[in-house]
Amino acid sequence: MDELIDPIQLVKDTEIYKNCKNIVIGKGNLSADIMFIGEAPGKNEDEQGLPFVGKAGKNLDDMLSKVGLSLEDVYIANILKCRPPENRNPLPDEIRTHTPWLVKQINEIKPKVICSLGNYATKFFLADGNVDKMDDQPGITSIHGRVKNIVFHGMDIKLIPLFHPAAIIYKRDLLPLWFADMEIVKNEVKLTKIQKTLI
Numbered sequence: 001m002d003e004l005i006d007p008i009q010l011v012k013d014t015e016i017y018k019n020c021k022n023i024v025i026g027k028g029n030l031s032a033d034i035m036f037i038g039e040a041p042g043k044n045e046d047e048q049g050l051p052f053v054g055k056a057g058k059n060l061d062d063m064l065s066k067v068g069l070s071l072e073d074v075y076i077a078n079i080l081k082c083r084p085p086e087n088r089n090p091l092p093d094e095i096r097t098h099t100p101w102l103v104k105q106i107n108e109i110k111p112k113v114i115c116s117l118g119n120y121a122t123k124f125f126l127a128d129g130n131v132d133k134m135d136d137q138p139g140i141t142s143i144h145g146r147v148k149n150i151v152f153h154g155m156d157i158k159l160i161p162l163f164h165p166a167a168i169i170y171k172r173d174l175l176p177l178w179f180a181d182m183e184i185v186k187n188e189v190k191l192t193k194i195q196k197t198l199i
């Protein structure tokens, strides 16, 4: 996206922008090697203007700290920058309008690894940002923890799909799978660091 384009201009005509209290852009380290991408802000996120500050956020914080990661190490953002009413699923047109902002963030942060949280974020990246192809992509249950080398808007990225932290609150049997997947994430980050020092 053109550096000079103000992302708010892109989303300002969407209903979810008109109805939200705050735009939720992201949080964490802008120089991080890992980005976590969720779906959309919920009620708490809308109120505070920050992603993952509600129940799912608390769960994500706990799960990250258990593998030795904090906001110093990661950057967290969402597919949609505004809360859909009643937390309904994102609509294709909303994804189309809001994701150029996410692409701009990824371009600026240049992460080595992107962890997509849940189905929407995962399908967005697997479809290479083409919203019309999202439905054709595999679901999170069959693809979590698999490292996919993708070229996303010209950037070489390792995509690692993970279960959404909100799903893990209710399905505790997903927790061991999350920790196994996080070991894969940490190894990939370590590998990219080693590769960087070899160049």
Ligand code: URA
Binding pocket: 038, 039, 040, 041, 042, 045, 050, 051, 052, 053, 054, 056, 057, 078, 166
């Ligand atoms: N769920 C998400 O996907 N994102 C948030 O910011 C909060 C909950």
